[in-house]
Amino acid sequence: MTGVVLNGEVTADEIAAIATGADIVLDDDALRLVEVNRGVLEKLLRGDTRVYGISTGFGALVSERVGPELQRDLQRNLLRSHAAGTGDDLPPEVVRAAVAVRLNSLLRGHSGVRPVVLERPALMLNRGYVPCVPQSGSLGASGDLAPSAHAFLPLLGEGHVIGPDGRQMPGAAALSALGVHPLELEAKEGLALINGTHFMAAIGALMTVRVRALLGTIDVVAATTIDALRGVRVAFDARVHELRAIGGQIASAANIRASLAGSMRGGDPVTGRLQDAYSLRCAAQVHGAAREAFAFFERLVAADLNAVTDNPLVFDDPPEVISAGNFHGQSLAIAFDTLRLALADLGSISERRTFRLVSPSLNGALPPFLSPTPGPSSGYMIAQYAAAALVVELRALSHPVSVDTVATSDNQEDHVSMGMTAAVMALESVDRLEKIVGYELLCACQALDCDPGTPGTLVAAVHTAVRERVAPLVEDRPPADDLTAVVPLVRDGSLGRLLDPHGDPGAVAA
Numbered sequence: 413m414t415g416v417v418l419n420g421e422v423t424a425d426e427i428a429a430i431a432t433g434a435d436i437v438l439d440d441d442a443l444r445l446v447e448v449n450r451g452v453l454e455k456l457l458r459g460d461t462r463v464y465g466i467s468t469g470f471g472a473l474v475s476e477r478v479g480p481e482l483q484r485d486l487q488r489n490l491l492r493s494h495a496a497g498t499g500d501d502l503p504p505e506v507v508r509a510a511v512a513v514r515l516n517s518l519l520r521g522h523s524g525v526r527p528v529v530l531e532r533p534a535l536m537l538n539r540g541y542v543p544c545v546p547q548s549g550s551l552g553a554s555g556d557l558a559p560s561a562h563a564f565l566p567l568l569g570e571g572h573v574i575g576p577d578g579r580q581m582p583g584a585a586a587l588s589a590l591g592v593h594p595l596e597l598e599a600k601e602g603l604a605l606i607n608g609t610h611f612m613a614a615i616g617a618l619m620t621v622r623v624r625a626l627l628g629t630i631d632v633v634a635a636t637t638i639d640a641l642r643g644v645r646v647a648f649d650a651r652v653h654e655l656r657a658i659g660g661q662i663a664s665a666a667n668i669r670a671s672l673a674g675s676m677r678g679g680d681p682v683t684g685r686l687q688d689a690y691s692l693r694c695a696a697q698v699h700g701a702a703r704e705a706f707a708f709f710e711r712l713v714a715a716d717l718n719a720v721t722d723n724p725l726v727f728d729d730p731p732e733v734i735s736a737g738n739f740h741g742q743s744l745a746i747a748f749d750t751l752r753l754a755l756a757d758l759g760s761i762s763e764r765r766t767f768r769l770v771s772p773s774l775n776g777a778l779p780p781f782l783s784p785t786p787g788p789s790s791g792y793m794i795a796q797y798a799a800a801a802l803v804v805e806l807r808a809l810s811h812p813v814s815v816d817t818v819a820t821s822d823n824q825e826d827h828v829s830m831g832m833t834a835a836v837m838a839l840e841s842v843d844r845l846e847k848i849v850g851y852e853l854l855c856a857c858q859a860l861d862c863d864p865g866t867p868g869t870l871v872a873a874v875h876t877a878v879r880e881r882v883a884p885l886v887e888d889r890p891p892a893d894d895l896t897a898v899v900p901l902v903r904d905g906s907l908g909r910l911l912d913p914h915g916d917p918g919a920v921a922a
Contacts, residue, residue, distance in 0.1 A: 418442070418512065420520040421718050424710070427617035430512040431505035436534040438519065438527075445521035446530065453524035453726045456733060457599060464724050464735045465490075465603040471554070471821035487602030488568060494561035494606060495571065497546030502559065502611075504542040504574055506839075509614035510556070511537055511563060514605065517720050523604040524726040524733075532567050532595050540576030541566070541586045545611075551820060552612060552741035552831030555721060559832070560606035567605075569594035600726075608721035612744045615835040616713030619751065622842055623706055626849070627699070628908025628920075629901075630758055631664050633853045634695045635671030636874050637765045639867045640859035641776065642677050644685060645669070647693045660703025663920040665696035667911055670921030671874075676866035689774075691764035698761045705754035712747040741831030745814035748834035755841045756803075756810035759848045763799040766848075769855040770796050782858045784886050792855050795891040799851040802844045809841045850899045851891075853878060858885050870910050877901055 416426045419439035430436060457466065466483060469476035470490065478486050515530050517523070536543075543566050549558030565571030566583030573586045587594060638645070646652075653665040678684075687693055724735040770792050772780035783791025813834045819826040857878045860867055867875065881897040901907055911921045 416512075418516045418519055420516060422512075422516045424617040424620035424713065424717065427509050427512055427614060427717065428621040430537075431509040431614075431618060435538045436512055436515065438515070438530055438534055442519040442521070443527045443530070446519060446523075446525060446527050449521040449726055449728060450524055450526050452728050452731045453600060453733070456726075456731055461733065463600075463733050465607075466599045470603070471824050474824070483599045484597065487597035487599065490602040491561045491565050491568060491597075491606065492570070494557045495565055497549035497558040497562050499546050499548035502545045502547045506611070506615060506618065507542050507545050507563060508537055509618055510545075510559070510611040511543075513610040513614045513617070513717055514560070514563075514608060516717065517608060517610065517722070518604060520718075520720045522720045522725045522727065523722050524600040525604045526598065526601070528595065529567075529597075529601050529605065532592065533564065535590060535592070536566065536573070536586065539590055541573045541590070543583075544572040544574060544580060547836055548833075550611060550832035551818070551825075552609070552745055552829035552833070553737075553739055553827070554723065554825060555606065555608040555739035555741070556611035556832055557606050559611045560608070563611075564602075564605045567595040568597070604722045607723055607739050609716050609719070609739060609741045609744060609831070610721070612741050612748075612831045612835045613713060613716040613719075615839060616709070616744060616747070617717055619748075619835075619838055619842060620710050620713055622903070623751065623755070624710075625905030625908055626842065626846065626902070627664075627703055627706060628667065628911055629905065630762065630849050631667035631695075631699055632671050632870065632874055632907045632910060633762070633849055633856065633902075634692075634699065634765065635668045635868065636856040636860070636871050637769060637852060638668065638688075638692050638695070639672055639675050639677050639871045640856045640863070641688075641692065641768060641778075642863075642865075643688050643692045645672050645675070645678050647687065648672070648696060653696060658700055658704065660707065661696050661700025663703055664699035666921045668696055670911060671870040672868040673870070674866070675868035675871065689764075689768065691761050691768065695761065695765075698757060702754035702758050705750050709747040709751040712743045716744060741829040742814065745829040745831035745834045748831065748838045749812040749814045752810045752834070752838050752841050753812075755838075755845045756806040759803050759806040759845045762845075762848050762852045763796070763803045766796050766799050766852045766855050769852070769859050775859070776863075778859050778862050782855060782862055782885065783888075789888040791885060791888070792851075792858060792891060795851045795855060795895070798891070798895075799848045802848050806841055806844050806848070809837050809844070813837070846899055846902045847895060850895050850902050853898055853902065854882065854891070854894050857882075873910050874907055877907065 415435035415437040550556040569584040780786040781791035781793040
């Protein structure tokens with residue numbers, strides 16, 4: 413992969429590229445700003461300026477003075493003492509993304525660090541060494557302290573990393589392989605590395621890319637179900653949706669309408685049914701609501717990807733150090749809570765469409781449970797069970813955590829966001845939703861095979877893509893294997909790209 417240039421302004425797609433292997437290139441002009449800003453801080457420290465986290469302890473220890481002779485120890489001890497995470501390690505792509513977001517923030521030149529503090533972690537990632545970071549331990553204020561301490565301990569020759577060969581190794585061994593010595597942190601530098609919203613924002617960037625693609629995919633899959641059930645297409649007439657003027661709803665209706673274009677499967681508008689059940693007829697309204705939630709989420713994530721979120725902040729003109737609270741992740745916590753609610757609702761309506769596809773009391777001329785021999789074989793009966801189980805898990809994961817503050821540090825930090833918890837739960841949520849949509853996709857394509865007719869042109873392309881991976885169900889087999897085969901189609905955005913000739917998985921049909 414080509415490198416991604418970091419200069420203080422980065423997109424979610426660029427962070428996602430770094431997460432999946434692109435090199436980090438640090439912009440020279442931005443590094444010069446970093447160097448100037450460091451000089452400002454050093455000049456202030458030569459005076460009598462009292463600075464949090466440099467000449468004082470951390471958190472409730474702010475009243476404890478730290479003399480100049482102990483300030484290097486303070487930064488090293490900060491990383492050691494704050495590496496208190498627990499649980500399974502975060503996926504390497506999340507850690508790569510988080511380090512990239514932190515470096516992008518430091519490149520804004522308000523954190524008082526030396527350029528080497530950025531160059532060394534970039535070198536490690538570019539050479540394939542990814543820190544091992546437990547997923548639990550962050551309160552989302554004062555930023556992502558515990559995971560960040562684990563992420564940057566290897567700079568000191570401590571902690572652990574996953575090497576280029578995929579095996580875990582000590583941080584010291586990684587530095588030796590890179591031919592560099594452990595980094596000796598100067599005043600402020602340890603705090604600048606770990607104090608901020610970069611892990612939350614990094615997961616937000618990855619979720620932005622993944623959910624954007626999924627929103628297009630679920631519109632296309634819903635259209636496939638509507639076509640398979642010979643649904644009433646006038647519900648997606650553009651004139652209907654223009655009367656409500658909700659952008660997300662209009663977009664989803666356009667996608668479903670485009671997907672159904674060319675279909676000969678619709679019922680007779682005179683003698684057929686006038687309207688379908690809500691899970692079909694109101695697909696654009698429900699999907700559109702999720703699009704609106706996603707837009708809110710995407711905007712707040714984009715802000716933090718390019719923000720300076722450590723504390724204190726160093727300003728050049730006039731020279732000043734200000735202690736404040738940009739590390740507080742409440743905006744991201746609320747954004748993740750909102751997104752998880754939307755994901756849970758998308759899972760709910762998708763499962764309801766799957767239920768209609770397989771249920772003999774609801775699926776019209778289709779065979780019970782889409783089975784080729786109902787009775788001796790159960791078809792996709794239990795696929796709907798599994799989707800229902802995932803829906804319940806999604807609902808549990810939609811519980812808001814941004815209101816679950818727990819005071820810490822002797823009540824100095826008396827309101828925290830729990831944004832990292834919200835972020836990890838979002839990762840789990842989107843994984844489940846992709847599987848629920850995968851089950852709907854399987855059942856919709858099987859229904860098209862059971863009831864032949866000319867589907868929409870795009871629906872036909874969806875059916876072809878699925879059949880390249882999964883054969884029609886002619887006798888019982890494990891649906892779990894079928895799901896494993898089609899989930900990549902849901903996840904990679906290829907179905908959503910069918911809507912756009914330029915290949916944008918998040919595009920909206922014209």
